[in-house]
Amino acid sequence: CGIFGAYSPMGKKVLEDVYLGLYALQHRGQEAAGVAWVNPQGRISSIKGSGLVHLALNQAELAAVETSCAIGHVRYSTAGGSELANAQPLTASTSKTSLAVAHNGNLTNAGGIKLFLENRGAIFHSATDTEVILHLMAHQPHKESLDALLDSLTRLRGAYSLAMVIGQDLVAARDPWGFRPLVIGKRDDVFYVSSETCALNLVGASVVREVEPGEVVIFGRKGMDSIPIPVDVKRRYGCAFEFVYFARPDSVISGRSVYEVRKELGRKLADRAPCPEAHLATGMPDSGTIAALGYAEKSATPYEQTVVRNRYVGRTFIEPTQRVRELGVRIKLNPITEVLSGKNVVVVDDSIVRGTTCQRMISMIKACGASQVHVRISSPPVRFPCYYGIDTPTRVELAAARMNLRQLEREVGADSLSYITEEDLIEAIGLPCGEVCTACFSGQYMEGGEDNEPEL
Ligand code: 5GP
Ligand code: SF4
Ligand code: MG
Numbered sequence: 191c192g193i194f195g196a197y198s199p200m201g202k203k204v205l206e207d208v209y210l211g212l213y214a215l216q217h218r219g220q221e222a223a224g225v226a227w228v229n230p231q232g233r234i235s236s237i238k239g240s241g242l243v244h245l246a247l248n249q250a251e252l253a254a255v256e257t258s259c260a261i262g263h264v265r266y267s268t269a270g271g272s273e274l275a276n277a278q279p280l281t282a283s284t285s286k287t288s289l290a291v292a293h294n295g296n297l298t299n300a301g302g303i304k305l306f307l308e309n310r311g312a313i314f315h316s317a318t319d320t321e322v323i324l325h326l327m328a329h330q331p332h333k334e335s336l337d338a339l340l341d342s343l344t345r346l347r348g349a350y351s352l353a354m355v356i357g358q359d360l361v362a363a364r365d366p367w368g369f370r371p372l373v374i375g376k377r378d379d380v381f382y383v384s385s386e387t388c389a390l391n392l393v394g395a396s397v398v399r400e401v402e403p404g405e406v407v408i409f410g411r412k413g414m415d416s417i418p419i420p421v422d423v424k425r426r427y428g429c430a431f432e433f434v435y436f437a438r439p440d441s442v443i444s445g446r447s448v449y450e451v452r453k454e455l456g457r458k459l460a461d462r463a464p465c466p467e468a469h470l471a472t473g474m475p476d477s478g479t480i481a482a483l484g485y486a487e488k489s490a491t492p493y494e495q496t497v498v499r500n501r502y503v504g505r506t507f508i509e510p511t512q513r514v515r516e517l518g519v520r521i522k523l524n525p526i527t528e529v530l531s532g533k534n535v536v537v538v539d540d541s542i543v544r545g546t547t548c549q550r551m552i553s554m555i556k557a558c559g560a561s562q563v564h565v566r567i568s569s570p571p572v573r574f575p576c577y578y579g580i581d582t583p584t585r586v587e588l589a590a591a592r593m594n595l596r597q598l599e600r601e602v603g604a605d606s607l608s609y610i611t612e613e614d615l616i617e618a619i620g621l622p623c624g625e626v627c628t629a630c631f632s633g634q635y636m637e638g639g640e641d642n643e644p645e646l
Pocket of ligand 3: 474475476477478539540547
């Protein structure tokens with residue numbers, strides 16, 4: 191998912207900026223979009239809709255709304271189905287205040303908390319893990335809202351980057367492990383929070399800094415304030431997959447350019463798995479193209495675009511059904527016979543999940559007359575599901591968990607198939623290895639994370 195928030199202490203209208211921010215975060219979720227804001231009565235209003243931002247929301251309508259405090263969300267379902275009831279922001283009012291929350295990530299102990307609260311009379315309206323945050327807050331009516339929030343956050347395990355409206359304030363929070371990105375921006379008097387820096391660029395804001403793992407940041411009348419979440423953690427778990435695939439390449443996460451990391455992943459791949467017989471290197475559009483550039487550069491293989499992508503079709507993986515997913519590849523991609531015919535081709539992609547994309551691409555490329563197709567993957571094999579907000583399927587559906595490398599090579603029809611290692615991945619990301627999550631590659635989940643699967 192993607193989240194965005196804006197706050198102007200001078201009373202400027204901010205809802206159009208939230209719309210635009212969501213537009214730049216569209217790649218993080220295409221299932222639904224929504225916004226929530228403080229209305230002139232000091233309460234919270236919200237609008238949500240299905241599908242892409244421009245279909246779910248009306249820009250002109252939002253631009254006219256008088257509000258200086260607003261948040262938004264683009265949804266891609268990890269917990270809960272794709273019904274509109276599960277779309278965000280979620281809103282609630284307690285005896286003390288009104289609340290709205292937009293969540294990116296996935297809580298690993300939501301099931302347990304939900305059971306606990308239901309035994310005490312709570313009635314849940316959605317199937318999302320996010321709703322437990324609101325209920326936890328509502329169950330502490332004697333406390334001030336921020337205290338209730340802090341107390342609630344200390345009970346959560348797993349991944350949460352949050353943009354919230356609490357009363358009249360914008361509040362951002364990031365889990366102590368730092369799974370999902372969250373960054374603060376500013377333009378004139380207006381503060382922004384965003385999943386990625388690319389959305390700050392779009393609204394003309396400069397990057398102030400990241401919300402730190404384990405930090406709550408409050409934007410209110412008196413400016414910006416920060417409170418730590420009192421949870422001790424042994425290490426951080428910044429998601430490696432954001433760099434590999436999920437984030438936009440024009441974003442910067444933890445001070446590292448996503449573009450640069452992807453290119454470096456490609457260079458590492460060239461060292462790890464050279465292919466001297468190749469005539470050309472190409473990337474699977476769009477996710478493999480930057481790593482392919484790095485591969486071509488490092489191995490001195492000519493880079494060619496060999497497949498054209500219909501840019502008006504959404505990402506195949508994210509559309510929910512297997513049927514749509516399978517059709518998606520054909521709807522989306524068309525290989526260029528004139529470039530491929532008679533050639534030995536290195537095809538670089540960012541990852542293999544179910545293996546569908548790879549298999550289809552190879553058969554399309556071979557049907558164009560390519561002599562050999564060598565597949566190079568710019569991440570280690572994905573063998574484990576993610577419980578922290580990336581929608582990987584269960585173990586039995588993961589191609590690299592079901593098969594060894596040679597079997598997978600045969601299954602997808604490649605003349606050769608190679609991956610980078612986990613060490614290559616960590617080196618390319620360039621952050622200390624104790625700060626990066628690689629659980630979907632290694633199976634090493636955060637403490638307690640492996641036996642706390644959310645019910646998907
Ligand atoms: P597959 O076809 O093997 O199931 O999926 C792999 C392809 O899906 C890759 O080209 C990758 O770029 C793309 N992809 C899209 N969304 C995701 C995601 O959330 N996780 C992963 N691992 N790959 C994704
Ligand atoms: Fe990211 Fe994989 Fe960790 Fe999930 S398990 S947070 S996708 S690195
Ligand atoms: Mg792809």
